[in-house]
Structure formats: C-alpha cells, structure tokens
Amino acid sequence: MTYNARFRIWRGDDAAGQLEDFTVEVNEGEVVLDIIHRLQATQTPDLAVRWNCKAGKCGSCSAEVNGIPRLMCMTRMSTFPEADVVTVTPLRTFPVVKDLVTDVSFNYEKAREVPSFAPPAELQLGEYRMQQVDVERSQEFRKCIECFLCQDTCHVVRDHEENKPAFSGPRFFIRLAELDMHPLDTKDRKREAQATHGLGMCNITKCCTEVCPEHIKITDNAIIPMKERVVDTRYDPLIWLGSKIPRRSSTAADKALGSGQNAQAEQHARTRLREKPSDRTARRALADALRAQGQFAAAAEQTRVLVEQAGRGRGARLDALSAHAFALLTAVEAGQLTLDRVEDEVSTTVQDAQRLVSTGTVLSGTHALHHLVHGRLAEAVSHAREAIAWDRDRVARADDLVTLSEALAGLGEDAEAASALRESRSLWPTNPRLQAASVNLRSLGVASS
Ligand code: SF4
Ligand code: SF4
Ligand code: FES
Incomplete structure (x- = not known):
C-alpha cells in the first residue's frame, strides 16, 4: 500500500548543518534506504549517502534512524506508524563528511593497532591445526561486517572525543577476543586489550550488542570473558599488594614448582607458612606441589584453607573456589576421598564459584x-x-x-x-x-x- 511519509533528514557537513523536512512516497516492502534513494531521484539530487549491497552485508549504509544506530537497508518502513516522522541522521560518533556520510577512518586506524595473527615460529604454513570447537567459537566474531554501529553507540566515545586515543571500541574487542581464542596465536591479547585498547573503560552496558545487525554477542562472548581473564592479576587489591611484598620462601616455592621440583616447592611453602600462615601465595604453592606429587586429598586440605582466607575479593575468591573444587574432584578420581563424603562440599564450592563468573x-x-x-x-x-x-x-x-x-x-x-x-x-x-x-x-x- 502506498502512502506519503514525513521524513526529517540531516543536511550539512562537519562545520554546520540542519534537519530538513520532506514528504516522500513509500511503497509496500520498502526500507529506509529506498526512501533515501527516492528522495535523491525526485527532490534532493545532492543528498549524500553511502551504500553498496542493499542486503545488510557491506556495512556501508549505517546511520541513525529516529536516534537508533541502524543499517538503512535493513530497516523496514513497515516498522514505523504511517503518521510518524522518520528522522535520519549521520552516525554521531564520527565526523560528518556530507549529509549522511561520515568519516569512519578512526576505525581503520584502530584496526592497524591490532597486531595480526601470530602463530608459533616453529610451525610452517600448512602445519596449522585447530579443533572444530575452536573454529566454531571464533566464527561468531568473523560475522562482523564492519558497519561500526557498535562503535557509534558506545557511550565511551559517543560524546567523548577525548577518549578516542585510549579506547578502540567493541568492534576491536571482538577482533582481540577472536585472536585470544585462537589456539595457535602466541600474543597476550588480553593484556593488549587492557593496556592498549582501553578494555577497562568499558562498563559492559551491552549497548553495542543491542545494535549489532549480525547479532554478535559482543559483551557476553568477547568483552566479559576477556575482562574475567585480566581481572584477577590486575585489579584484585590483595594480589596486587601481595606482589609488592618480598616473600623469599614463597617465591622460592613458586620457582621450585616452575622447574618441576615439587618436593622442594612443598618444603619452601611449608617454611613460609610456618612464618606466616596467611600467605596465600605460599598456600597455593603448597597445594600445587602436593597435587603435582599425587597427594590430591592433602592438596584439597590446603585449598579449603585458601577458600577460608580468600575474603570477599572476587578474583581471589574465584581462584580459591575453583582450585578447591578441582582438588576435591581429583582426590575422588584418585580414590583418596569418597564421593559420598565430599559431594555436598563440591556442589557448594562449584555453586559459590559459579556466582562469581x-x-x-x-x-x-x-x-x-x-x-x-x-x-x-x-x-x-x-x-x-x-x-x-x-x-x-x-x-x-x-x-x-x-x-x-x-x-x-x-x-x-x-x-x-x-x-x-x-x-x-x-x-x-x-x-x-x-x-x-x-x-x-x-x-x-x-x-x-
Ligand atoms: S558494553 Fe562496553 S564496548 Fe559495548 S557499548 Fe557498552 S561500554 Fe561500549
Ligand atoms: S560487531 Fe556488529 S555492530 Fe560492530 S561493526 Fe561488527 S557487525 Fe557492526
Ligand atoms: S547497503 Fe550494504 S549493509 Fe546496507
């Protein structure tokens, strides 16, 4: 059914511009991009708009329709009441070139800052192998069409030009997550995301996920997992403080563990714990040394103390709970504890850990x-x-x-x-x-x- 719709379109460039009103014909099945093309053909031949595929695949026709970042070619006119005015404006986060066309080169600069895939040096081309499950996990991120709607909506840069140098934005967090999940990539992408690309500035509001036309779960599947993996060492105040305090025996225990000298590591850790029973690093080293010697039940006794001493810091608590659950289960597996005896403790520990992730x-x-x-x-x-x-x-x-x-x-x-x-x-x-x-x-x- 044909009707006349009222459109309000932003016209101008980065220096100045205004909204202009138009009345334009709409036919059944049309999308916003059809209407923009009709306007070009009938009323405003100089109206600038960028598009290529008209199929939601090239990511070129991004704009804001009634204030919401959308692909114009995928926004059906039937979603708006006929009496409503439809307002189309350029992406707000990027400088305007002309009318609805923005300069998105910020994104290309950020893309260049992400070091490319870095496989192990000893592997030759043709020797790369990965499991199907690894392929599937990163497949979601490879659906990105670089429409930059997520970048446009992200409040960290939307009204804060000053944040742009330090913050690359959600599109690049999924790129980093994709590389981080690649089993053959050798770079530390999590630290890179944190240190170079401003992962810490994201406060997981999920706005980026809401506007993604490819339905990529940017926040849940890329940003949060990366944050979880950097948070323990970087933000847990006890771990940070612990790392600043000299602990000879504790460090010696860690070193011995690292070189596979488990009995020696056990001795160093016990010495340190006699001096300071609250040293969690030594307690963890002792649990690891016992476990590495096959003393799983004894290791579980140590991880139980770790849980008791973990306090309320999320990272330390999660680490202690997951270590304890695993220690109990390995003791059951090895026949050193019976499942009947520890099942309640295992379930409670796993549930407590689950609440923190x-x-x-x-x-x-x-x-x-x-x-x-x-x-x-x-x-x-x-x-x-x-x-x-x-x-x-x-x-x-x-x-x-x-x-x-x-x-x-x-x-x-x-x-x-x-x-x-x-x-x-x-x-x-x-x-x-x-x-x-x-x-x-x-x-x-x-x-x-
Ligand atoms: S979840 Fe993070 S990246 Fe996504 S829009 Fe919010 S602040 Fe930006
Ligand atoms: S993640 Fe989604 S919204 Fe962001 S650029 Fe890619 S396709 Fe567009
Ligand atoms: S024209 Fe290609 S995504 Fe809209």
Missing part, C-alpha cells in the same frame, strides 16, 4: 571432572571440549585433556581418547593424573603411547 566457560574444566566422577560421560566430554577451547594455561589444558580422554574412552571413542592423552602428556608429562588415566585406558584396551 559471568560465563560458565571459566569453570568448564571443573564441570567436566565433576560429570566424569559421576559417570556422566557425554556431559564430561562436552564440558571438557569447552574447557580446552578456553584454557590457555598449560597445566589446566593438560588436565582438561586427561578428563576428555577418560570420558571418551568410557564412551568407546578409543582413537580420540588416546590422542587426547598423548597431547596431555606432551603438555605436562609428570601430571600424576596421567598415570591413573593411562592405566584406565589400558584396562579398556586403548593404547595411549
């Missing part, structure tokens, strides 16, 4: 092991795969692979189980969980070495 992925490795000790193998596989996609820490990844291997073996997926165990061994050859897992696999007739 915004995405379940942080606890995937723990969930996987929890399902495994309950014999829920398919769930264990699914969580372990998710954990492997996320865990970049060598030790955590090695543990996730052991869990995956055991669950797969139980499901009869022998080849994949053996391959996961081999990969785990290459990451952490002395992991005491490996021994038990190898025995289990052998008893199932699976060759893992």
Whole structure:
C-alpha cells in the first residue's frame, strides 16, 4: 500500500548543518534506504549517502534512524506508524563528511593497532591445526561486517572525543577476543586489550550488542570473558599488594614448582607458612606441589584453607573456589576421598564459584571432572571440549585433556581418547593424573603411547 511519509533528514557537513523536512512516497516492502534513494531521484539530487549491497552485508549504509544506530537497508518502513516522522541522521560518533556520510577512518586506524595473527615460529604454513570447537567459537566474531554501529553507540566515545586515543571500541574487542581464542596465536591479547585498547573503560552496558545487525554477542562472548581473564592479576587489591611484598620462601616455592621440583616447592611453602600462615601465595604453592606429587586429598586440605582466607575479593575468591573444587574432584578420581563424603562440599564450592563468573566457560574444566566422577560421560566430554577451547594455561589444558580422554574412552571413542592423552602428556608429562588415566585406558584396551 502506498502512502506519503514525513521524513526529517540531516543536511550539512562537519562545520554546520540542519534537519530538513520532506514528504516522500513509500511503497509496500520498502526500507529506509529506498526512501533515501527516492528522495535523491525526485527532490534532493545532492543528498549524500553511502551504500553498496542493499542486503545488510557491506556495512556501508549505517546511520541513525529516529536516534537508533541502524543499517538503512535493513530497516523496514513497515516498522514505523504511517503518521510518524522518520528522522535520519549521520552516525554521531564520527565526523560528518556530507549529509549522511561520515568519516569512519578512526576505525581503520584502530584496526592497524591490532597486531595480526601470530602463530608459533616453529610451525610452517600448512602445519596449522585447530579443533572444530575452536573454529566454531571464533566464527561468531568473523560475522562482523564492519558497519561500526557498535562503535557509534558506545557511550565511551559517543560524546567523548577525548577518549578516542585510549579506547578502540567493541568492534576491536571482538577482533582481540577472536585472536585470544585462537589456539595457535602466541600474543597476550588480553593484556593488549587492557593496556592498549582501553578494555577497562568499558562498563559492559551491552549497548553495542543491542545494535549489532549480525547479532554478535559482543559483551557476553568477547568483552566479559576477556575482562574475567585480566581481572584477577590486575585489579584484585590483595594480589596486587601481595606482589609488592618480598616473600623469599614463597617465591622460592613458586620457582621450585616452575622447574618441576615439587618436593622442594612443598618444603619452601611449608617454611613460609610456618612464618606466616596467611600467605596465600605460599598456600597455593603448597597445594600445587602436593597435587603435582599425587597427594590430591592433602592438596584439597590446603585449598579449603585458601577458600577460608580468600575474603570477599572476587578474583581471589574465584581462584580459591575453583582450585578447591578441582582438588576435591581429583582426590575422588584418585580414590583418596569418597564421593559420598565430599559431594555436598563440591556442589557448594562449584555453586559459590559459579556466582562469581559471568560465563560458565571459566569453570568448564571443573564441570567436566565433576560429570566424569559421576559417570556422566557425554556431559564430561562436552564440558571438557569447552574447557580446552578456553584454557590457555598449560597445566589446566593438560588436565582438561586427561578428563576428555577418560570420558571418551568410557564412551568407546578409543582413537580420540588416546590422542587426547598423548597431547596431555606432551603438555605436562609428570601430571600424576596421567598415570591413573593411562592405566584406565589400558584396562579398556586403548593404547595411549
Ligand atoms: S558494553 Fe562496553 S564496548 Fe559495548 S557499548 Fe557498552 S561500554 Fe561500549
Ligand atoms: S560487531 Fe556488529 S555492530 Fe560492530 S561493526 Fe561488527 S557487525 Fe557492526
Ligand atoms: S547497503 Fe550494504 S549493509 Fe546496507
């Protein structure tokens, strides 16, 4: 059905301009870009507008329709009452070139500041391998059409030109997250996001997610996971303070752990704890040393104290809770504690940890092991795969692979189980969980070495 609509369009350039009123014909099925083209053809031949595909794929026709950042080619006229005035203005965050065309070169400058994909030097072209789950995770971010609507709506730069040098914006947070999730990328993208691209200025209002025409969950899937991974070390005041205090035995314990001298690490940590029982770094080193020696139940006693001492700081508390849940579960897996005895404690610890994370992925490795000790193998596989996609820490990844291997073996997926165990061994050859897992696999007739 044809009707005459009232349009108000911004005309001018970066120096000056005004809204001008037009009455223009609208036909059934048309979008805002059709009306702008009709105006060009019939009333305002010099009206500037940028567009290319008219299919929501090139990201060129971004503008603000009734104040909301939209693609003009994807905004149906049928969404507005016929009597309403439809106002079309250029993107507010960027300088106007003319009428509805803005200069978005800010985004290209920021794009150049993101170092490109950096694979390990020892790999040659053609040797890159990644699992399907890793491909799928970053696929969402690759849907970006660079329309910059998210950049336009972000309040950090929308009315704050002064923030632009320090803040790259949501489009580049998804680019950094994509690289961060790539299993072969060797750069520390989280720190880069924080230090160079202003991740800390984002206060996760989710406005960027709301306007994304590709429905990319920018905040939930890119920004929050990256924030979670930098927050522990950077913003937890106790960890920061702890890092400033000299602790000889504590440091010695950490060093010994790093070089695989677990018994020595245990001694250093115990010495330090005799001097200062509240030293959480030493307590964590002791728990890690015990665990690395296969003393899982003793490690769980230490992580229990860590939880009690963690206070209310989010990062330290989450770290202690997840370490404790994992320690209890490994003790059950190794037969050092019974599931009956610790199940309530495990569930409460996991629930408390869950409350502190915004995405379940942080606890995937723990969930996987929890399902495994309950014999829920398919769930264990699914969580372990998710954990492997996320865990970049060598030790955590090695543990996730052991869990995956055991669950797969139980499901009869022998080849994949053996391959996961081999990969785990290459990451952490002395992991005491490996021994038990190898025995289990052998008893199932699976060759893992
Ligand atoms: S969530 Fe962050 S990046 Fe997205 S619009 Fe809000 S402040 Fe900007
Ligand atoms: S993330 Fe979405 S809104 Fe932002 S530039 Fe890409 S497609 Fe556009
Ligand atoms: S013209 Fe290509 S997205 Fe609108």
